[in-house]
Amino acid sequence: MIHDHTPNGPHQADVLEARFGLRVTHLLHEGAQELPHDVSERLRVARLQAVERARQRLAQTRRSSAQESHVVSLGNGTAALSHGAPHLPMDQESWWTWAGSLVPLLALLLGLMTVSVMLDEEDVQAAAQVDVELLSDDLPPAAYSDPGFTEFLQTPTEGTPALPRP
Secondary structure, eight states: OOOOOSTTSHHHHHHHHHHHHHHHHHHHHHHHHTSOHHHHHHHHHHHHHHHHHHHHHHHHHHHHHHHOEEEEEOTTSOEEEEESOOOOOOOHHHHHHHHHHHHHHHHHHHHHHHHHHHHHHHHHHHHHHHHHHHHHSSSOGGGGGOHHHHHHHHSOBTTBOOOOOO
16 A cells, blocks of 8 residues: 655645644734724624524534435435435535635634724824824914813904804
């Protein structure tokens, strides 16, 4: 019996797949640590809901498969009825299907994290712009809270109408 131990053999593919999975897991764990508390709580609740829905679907599938009758072809051309199908271990094709269904979920998570970071950055930029305008103005910042300043703004000057009173 000849074993395939070449670098491109099936064992090597499994090792590379496992390494990739570990890297992705590590990056997701690091990213989750940096999320704000409210986002991480929403993700936790969504995870719990998804697990519960998956459990319900699995239980429903098991109940329906136990009740269904399947026609099984025998070697001599006759047919027999078999109630329920035994659970087989997850083969590689179904594993890839399962892993492939996680890709959209991961893309969604990455997109949400990106949007959150971008919105936070926009808020910081807006606050910084207001600070720059206040600090670079000829008027000191304390003047904006002075009641006389509001009165000054209400007083018309040459060529400009008075601002309406609130």
